[in-house]
Amino acid sequence: MATRNQALAQWVEQVAQLTQPQRIHWCDGSDDENESLVEAMLDSGDLAELNQEAYPNCYLHLSDPGDVARVEHLTFVCTPREEDAGPNNNWMDPSEGKAKMQGLFAGCMQGRTMYVVPYCMGPLESPLSRCGVEITDSPYVVANMRLMTRMGAGALDRIEQDGMFVKGLHSTGELDPERRFIMHFPDDLMIQSYGSGYGGNALLGKKCHALRIASWQARSEGWLAEHMMLVGVESPDGEVHYVAAAFPSACGKTNLAMLIPPESHKGWKVWTIGDDISWLHVGNDGRLWAINPEAGFFGVAPGTSAETNPNALAMLHHDTIFTNVATTADNKPWWEGKSDETPVRDWQGREYTNGGPAAHPNSRFTVAINQCPSYTDKAEAPQGVPISAIVFGGRRERLVPLVFESKDWEHGVLVGASMASETTAAATGAVGVVRRDPMAMKPFCGYNFGDYWQHWLSFGDKLTRPPRVFHVNWFRKDSSGRFMWPGFGENLRVLQWMIRRCKGEVEAHETPIGLLPGAGDLDISGLDLEPATLAALISVDSVGWREEMEAVGKYLGEFGERTPASLLDRHRRVLAELAA
Numbered sequence: 001m002a003t004r005n006q007a008l009a010q011w012v013e014q015v016a017q018l019t020q021p022q023r024i025h026w027c028d029g030s031d032d033e034n035e036s037l038v039e040a041m042l043d044s045g046d047l048a049e050l051n052q053e054a055y056p057n058c059y060l061h062l063s064d065p066g067d068v069a070r071v072e073h074l075t076f077v078c079t080p081r082e083e084d085a086g087p088n089n090n091w092m093d094p095s096e097g098k099a100k101m102q103g104l105f106a107g108c109m110q111g112r113t114m115y116v117v118p119y120c121m122g123p124l125e126s127p128l129s130r131c132g133v134e135i136t137d138s139p140y141v142v143a144n145m146r147l148m149t150r151m152g153a154g155a156l157d158r159i160e161q162d163g164m165f166v167k168g169l170h171s172t173g174e175l176d177p178e179r180r181f182i183m184h185f186p187d188d189l190m191i192q193s194y195g196s197g198y199g200g201n202a203l204l205g206k207k208c209h210a211l212r213i214a215s216w217q218a219r220s221e222g223w224l225a226e227h228m229m230l231v232g233v234e235s236p237d238g239e240v241h242y243v244a245a246a247f248p249s250a251c252g253k254t255n256l257a258m259l260i261p262p263e264s265h266k267g268w269k270v271w272t273i274g275d276d277i278s279w280l281h282v283g284n285d286g287r288l289w290a291i292n293p294e295a296g297f298f299g300v301a302p303g304t305s306a307e308t309n310p311n312a313l314a315m316l317h318h319d320t321i322f323t324n325v326a327t328t329a330d331n332k333p334w335w336e337g338k339s340d341e342t343p344v345r346d347w348q349g350r351e352y353t354n355g356g357p358a359a360h361p362n363s364r365f366t367v368a369i370n371q372c373p374s375y376t377d378k379a380e381a382p383q384g385v386p387i388s389a390i391v392f393g394g395r396r397e398r399l400v401p402l403v404f405e406s407k408d409w410e411h412g413v414l415v416g417a418s419m420a421s422e423t424t425a426a427a428t429g430a431v432g433v434v435r436r437d438p439m440a441m442k443p444f445c446g447y448n449f450g451d452y453w454q455h456w457l458s459f460g461d462k463l464t465r466p467p468r469v470f471h472v473n474w475f476r477k478d479s480s481g482r483f484m485w486p487g488f489g490e491n492l493r494v495l496q497w498m499i500r501r502c503k504g505e506v507e508a509h510e511t512p513i514g515l516l517p518g519a520g521d522l523d524i525s526g527l528d529l530e531p532a533t534l535a536a537l538i539s540v541d542s543v544g545w546r547e548e549m550e551a552v553g554k555y556l557g558e559f560g561e562r563t564p565a566s567l568l569d570r571h572r573r574v575l576a577e578l579a580a
């Protein structure tokens with residue numbers, strides 16, 4: 001027995017009985033352990049070395065071509081009552097779900113090593129952190145979990161002290177999409193994932209634990225687990241305001257998390273705390289405080305360039321795992337947007353000849369957060385950081401302004417619940433289709449959205465100093481299909497307006513959808529932006545918004561009695577104002 005925790009020892013024993021591994025390895029998270037895992041993966045072909053001179057300790061993993069993204073249609077929340085999972089989730093009866101998974105896991109690790117991976121989501125010393133143990137037969141998953149979480153001996157110590165952990169069982173199985181399921185059993189604090197080795201399907205600490213299971217726990221315990229990046233924005237006077245932003249997958253969280261301000265904005269600085277998930281609690285001071293439960297980035301590679309995200313490029317030159325990227329003649333990683341060289345091999349390891357994408361659109365890098373040049377050790381603060389602003393946002397070609405502010409907390413909840421975004425390659429299925437994605441949590445909320453919105457509303461009473469709530473859209477396009485807003489580093493200009501709003505330094509004008517800046521309120525010094533373009537970006541099309549809010553009303557109605565009455569009232573008010 002490798003642990004003093006009886007429940008853990010028994011569960012590992014039980015899983016071994018079921019899956020029949022050749023050997024069991026308890027991960028301690030040490031460098032030696034990682035080195036031998038990497039050695040073994042180089043031997044087996046799970047990893048390939050990249051150019052070790054330019055990219056020391058960087059490796060390439062090419063996944064099965066049929067296993068390249070999250071599979072939302074195969075992801076289930078198994079609550080005793082279907083209504084508790086809600087229309088926003090796929091549901092299966094827990095006993096049926098367990099029986100199905102039992103059948104898939106039976107004997108699946110024969111001849112393989114079973115890794116027991118203790119991990120902690122959040123700083124080891126933080127009372128807000130939660131532990132889990134992922135049992136997996138994938139050494140690639142272990143290597144990723146080591147970068148993405150506080151993995152190993154420290155986490156096991158904590159589990160032995162407080163006795164609590166989320167149980168995650170994972171096997172790559174046959175990688176057959178017909179035999180692939182990602183199941184959540186919130187009542188048992190248990191996750192079971194079979195048949196995929198990719199990202200959020202397989203790194204169970206991330207979406208499965210830190211969002212789906214954690215959101216379920218957060219509801220009953222009075223906190224929030226959200227799909228939000230987390231930064232400190234420092235203004236030239238040295239003041240730092242913390243901002244948490246929820247954008248759907250592949251809609252700009254990682255980029256915003258490590259933004260470098262434009263030339264015109266000397267003295268501004270963005271500090272990185274997290275790029276994907278935030279856990280938020282009400283502090284004794286009546287403010288909202290947040291931690292990043294993760295310890296690394298699993299970031300989208302395509303589009304990452306010296307122009308768009310120099311901080312990311314700088315951190316990816318050592319100790320990084322690249323998944324499904326292309327490679328150059330001298331064996332460096334390559335992806336679309338990385339313009340300096342040309343690819344010779346594509347994301348399937350084939351000679352690159354045709355004109356299509358060489359890297360998979362959902363290709364990713366895995367890297368420890370403290371390799372980011374803009375990292376701040378506030379990411380280790382046990383109590384987290386106090387939030388001045390919450391930002392919602394989506395990928396919307398039309399209609400949605402560059403930025404607007406909600407009128408109060410309740411209206412902010414409506415703004416979050418009204419979000420929609422064009423789908424991306426982060427999940428399998430069609431790309432570019434607008435879908436409703438409240439709070440960027442459509443794929444990640446572990447319970448009924450109606451209850452979730454009620455939970456969000458309940459913070460209105462608890463927060464005596466609530467953050468302001470904004471909505472942004474970096475992705476408006478003109479009639480020729482070009483982005484109207486330059487985005488990336490220039491997004492600092494929008495953050496600047498938000499912070500000035502928080503400090504009461506700038507006015508905003510009221511519209512039915514929220515409060516917007518006037519053309520003179522955004523600092524666009526040094527930016528080559530046509531006045532007409534700026535005007536279009538910050539105007540409200542009442543006719544279009546009426547249609548939008550009617551669609552929102554229909555969507556809120558899908559949750560029936562679970563939709564909070566006050567949210568419906570608020571929605572009716574906005575619609576009436578738009579009609580007036």
Ligand code: GTP
Nearest residue numbers: 249250251252253254255300302303426474487488
């Ligand atoms: P997940 O890791 O899937 O949750 O994604 P994310 O929200 O962290 O998105 P990320 O920052 O990785 O960006 C996804 C894609 O959008 C990349 O190709 C970026 O280059 C692109 N992108 C990010 N920010 C902007 C922006 O401000 N403007 C434009 N036009 N594209 C952006």
Ligand code: SPV
Nearest residue numbers: 070199200207249298426
């Ligand atoms: C997302 O899809 O939102 C991601 C990538 O952050 S994954 O880890 O695959 O969920």
Ligand code: MN
Nearest residue numbers: 248249250276
């Ligand atoms: Mn994400």
